[in-house]
Amino acid sequence: DAGVTQSPTHLIKTRGQQVTLRCSPKSGHDTVSWYQQALGQGPQFIFQYYEEEERQRGNFPDRFSGHQFPNYSSELNVNALLLGDSALYLCASSLLVTTDTQYFGPGTRLTVL
Amino acid sequence: AQSVTQPDIHITVSEGASLELRCNYSYGATPYLFWYVQSPGQGLQLLLKYFSGDTLVQGIKGFEAEFKRSQSSFNLRKPSVHWSDAAEYFCAVGRSGGSNYKLTFGKGTLLTVNP
Numbered sequence: 224d225a226g227v228t229q230s231p232t233h234l235i236k237t238r239g240q241q242v243t244l245r246c247s248p249k250s251g252h253d254t255v256s257w258y259q260q261a262l263g264q265g266p267q268f269i270f271q272y273y274e275e276e277e278r279q280r281g282n283f284p285d286r287f288s289g290h291q292f293p294n295y296s297s298e299l300n301v302n303a304l305l306l307g308d309s310a311l312y313l314c315a316s317s318l319l320v321t322t323d324t325q326y327f328g329p330g331t332r333l334t335v336l
Numbered sequence: 337a338q339s340v341t342q343p344d345i346h347i348t349v350s351e352g353a354s355l356e357l358r359c360n361y362s363y364g365a366t367p368y369l370f371w372y373v374q375s376p377g378q379g380l381q382l383l384l385k386y387f388s389g390d391t392l393v394q395g396i397k398g399f400e401a402e403f404k405r406s407q408s409s410f411n412l413r414k415p416s417v418h419w420s421d422a423a424e425y426f427c428a429v430g431r432s433g434g435s436n437y438k439l440t441f442g443k444g445t446l447l448t449v450n451p
Contacts, residue, residue, distance in 0.1 A: 265443045
């Protein structure tokens with residue numbers, strides 16, 4: 224049973240560029256949440272997707288957007304990258320109709336130069 | 337708004353010693369509470385969780401945590417630490433009353449284990 228997978232593992236971009244990160248949820252899960260973890264900090268909630276719609280959003284600007292596909296996989300897009308967007312981006316999956324735990328992927332390390 | 341405080345940024349213990357990592361939360365009702373562990377460069381692994389019922393919960397790797405409503409705390413304990421326990425530990429709170437919750441994390445406690 225595959226867990227949560229994320230790609231790519233590492234990414235280097237320059238300021239002003241755009242980036243897309245990808246996440247495949249754990250088998251049987253239908254909900255995907257994205258978190259940003261800056262160096263030395265705990266993860267911060269960005270948004271959550273279910274049924275291809277954004278259900279909840281944290282305190283992040285509109286430069287952060289996402290998408291969920293019919294197979295429940297998800298993308299996180301960040302436009303107009305800033306140096307402060309450098310972080311580990313974590314994807315977590317869960318099953319909406321239960322109080323199931325959120326299972327995290329290994330993350331994508333984004334460096335903005 | 338929900339929040340989590342982990343008062344200890346860094347803790348050092350000797351291998352074989354007992355461990356307690358502190359976590360205090362702020363939430364308007366009974367929350368969902370979690371402890372996750374993160375090894376360097378890795379994602380988060382769930383150690384244990386509390387949703388309801390018995391306030392002492394057992395997790396993986398010999399960890400346990402106790403929910404104390406009166407103190408708004410959910411401290412993590414282990415009776416005897418192993419060198420492989422060295423990692424960063426995060427306490428998190430989620431909204432109760434159903435699924436589709438978001439997690440709010442503390443800033444983490446880095447655990448160093450001396451031989």
